[in-house]
Amino acid sequence: MAKEPNITEIMQTLQDAQQNKELLGALTTSLERYVEQQKKGLEELETLVTKAKEGKLTVKKRGGYRGRKKKDNSGSGSEGQ
Structure with a gap:
């Protein structure tokens, strides 16, 4: 007799595949920007x-x-000191 497929394992496999696909898409986009x-x-x-x-x-x-620019000593007020 064949073993019945475990729905939980199938769902987990599908979720992993989807995450890998999303990760691949993100990496591809990043590499395209870098290039x-x-x-x-x-x-x-x-x-x-x-x-x-x-x-x-x-x-x-x-x-x-x-x-600031330095003030000129030849200006008014500071002569003769």
């Missing part, structure tokens, strides 16, 4: 190399707050 980021970085490097070969590299000036 896209790497492609963008590679494109930027290729552009930089091309500009360097053509001599078209430019230095960008740094923006933003750089601290």
